[in-house]
Amino acid sequence: MAKDIIKQSYLSSDIPRVVLDRLPIYLRILSQLQQEEIKITSSKELSLYMPVESSQIRKDLTSLGINGINGKGYNVKVLKKSLQKLLGLDASWNAVLIGGSTLGRSAMEFMRQKRSQTYRIVAAFDPNLRMIGKKISNLKIQDIKDLQRTIKTRNIKIGIIATPNNITQFVADTLIGNDLFYIINFSSFTPKIPDYVIVKNLDPGLEIESMTYHLRQRRLSKVTS
DSSP: OHHHHHHHHHHTOOSOHHHHHHHHHHHHHHHHHHHTTOOEEOHHHHHTTSSSOHHHHHHHHHHTTOOOBTTTBEEHHHHHHHHHHHTTTTSOEEEEEEOOSHHHHHHHHHHHHHHTTTEEEEEEEESOGGGTTOEETTEEEEEGGGHHHHHHHTTEEEEEEOSOGGGHHHHHHHHHHTTOOEEEEOSSSOOOOOTTOEEEEOOHHHHHHHHHHHHHHHHHHHHHO
């Protein structure tokens, strides 16, 4: 029953995935503008920070029911608040970390810097029995057998995977089997997941490989010119 509800709510979203993926980027730019004490911005100014045309930015925001001030642009504070609410960043979500090694510590630090008030890691687990009892930040690493009880008692909504590649699939299956359908994956292994589960794979290596493509294209253009 829970799986059906998750699947239905995800599929009924009227925000295209490509637009949804751009919203956090808009939000980051708006935060930068706020730090610079800029109160009004425009789609043209926003386009300077990302490879998206100003017309597409206006189209994205209009599709969300967000319109600028005629002849002026967008109020930075108001636009930021609207996007935060839309992305669920105006609430606090409890998360559980699986993996207490170096990658787990890196994941915890990343999450702490990213959205310390939005995503709260309240428990840590590890399938490796030798890790149980050790501490990661201020959390004691627990046996993954106790995961189900913690998910229920601590109202966990997000599972974070930071384990070696050879057990990533096992961990993903364990999280899904315990009714966690929102997963952030820091390992470089992409697990197979059902279509009602939402996974974000955060692998810097993928971005680097994309960058080297552009470097190669530039080198080829110089050779042929």
